[in-house]
Amino acid sequence: MQETRIVVLGDVFGDTGRKTLAKTMPEIVEKYQPDWIIANGENISGGNGISKKHANFLLQIGVDVITTGNHLFARNDWQEVTASVKNILRPHNMLPDNFPSKGIKRFSKEGKQDIQVMNLCGRVFMEPCFCPFQTFDRLFAELDSSVPLIVDFHAEATSEKQAFGWHAAGRASAVYGTHTHVQTSDARIITSNGRNTAFITDIGMTGSRDGIIGVDRDTIIDRFLGGYSDRFTAGDLPGKAEGAFFLIDGSGAVQTESFRFFAF
Numbered sequence: 001m002q003e004t005r006i007v008v009l010g011d012v013f014g015d016t017g018r019k020t021l022a023k024t025m026p027e028i029v030e031k032y033q034p035d036w037i038i039a040n041g042e043n044i045s046g047g048n049g050i051s052k053k054h055a056n057f058l059l060q061i062g063v064d065v066i067t068t069g070n071h072l073f074a075r076n077d078w079q080e081v082t083a084s085v086k087n088i089l090r091p092h093n094m095l096p097d098n099f100p101s102k103g104i105k106r107f108s109k110e111g112k113q114d115i116q117v118m119n120l121c122g123r124v125f126m127e128p129c130f131c132p133f134q135t136f137d138r139l140f141a142e143l144d145s146s147v148p149l150i151v152d153f154h155a156e157a158t159s160e161k162q163a164f165g166w167h168a169a170g171r172a173s174a175v176y177g178t179h180t181h182v183q184t185s186d187a188r189i190i191t192s193n194g195r196n197t198a199f200i201t202d203i204g205m206t207g208s209r210d211g212i213i214g215v216d217r218d219t220i221i222d223r224f225l226g227g228y229s230d231r232f233t234a235g236d237l238p239g240k241a242e243g244a245f246f247l248i249d250g251s252g253a254v255q256t257e258s259f260r261f262f263a264f
């Protein structure tokens with residue numbers, strides 16, 4: 001199997017996230033020389049959901065695959081977006097299989113190793129959904145095991161994310177958490193049945209460095225102080241683009257690290 005270099009980017013939040021990504025992408029590409037770039041787009045449109053225009057923005061600046069999360073469903077055009085934009089996934093286990101769009105897909109690009117990307121949601125402190133562990137097992141049984149599988153596990157609880165990582169270890173080539181918007185420092189290779197899986201609990205976010213998980217900080221502080229606040233808007237620049245790098249070969253993953261690039 002051809003060695004494959006993969007960059008994954010944490011939830012891109014609002015206009016500050018878009019500006020940050022546009023500014024940092026050249027540096028990220030230069031450093032990691034990725035064959036594939038996967039970005040979580042669930043917060044890219046005003047912090048809530050993803051419009052067709054912003055999905056196309058991601059594809060135009062070099063993202064190959066867009067994963068999402070619970071906030072995908074914040075916009076009533078989500079079905080149109082997932083049907084019309086190529087290479088976008090929804091969390092597979094948030095809806096029955098027969099709903100439009102999917103959370104598992106194989107991707108091909110000329111001269112590159114094919115990859116499979118899976119998008120699932122956790123259940124702890126999250127909206128109700130089908131069991132992600134059983135959904136993974138069921139979907140994995142149908143996949144081509146010779147093609148690297150990368151999983152965006154969109155979940156709140158660190159315990160559930162670590163449990164899921166070990167559940168998928170040896171089967172997925174990489175499992176990474178999204179949704180909390182706070183990067184964890186535990187990127188490592190875990191091994192099960194002699195096969196290696198890159199794992200990190202949460203890759204973080206792409207958006208305002210000095211906001212609160214992407215949102216303007218004064219708005220959030222007002223909400224905590226008085227129980228009421230203005231509508232959430234994205235915090236300002238400077239921005240940070242957070243994510244992780246995975247180097248994948250026939251044994252699974254051979255190298256991983258998390259990263260953070262700043263945009264001023």
Ligand SMILES: [Fe+2]
Pocket residue numbers: 011042043069071179180181
């Ligand atoms: Fe998010």
Ligand SMILES: [Fe+2]
Pocket residue numbers: 042069070071154178179
């Ligand atoms: Fe989320």
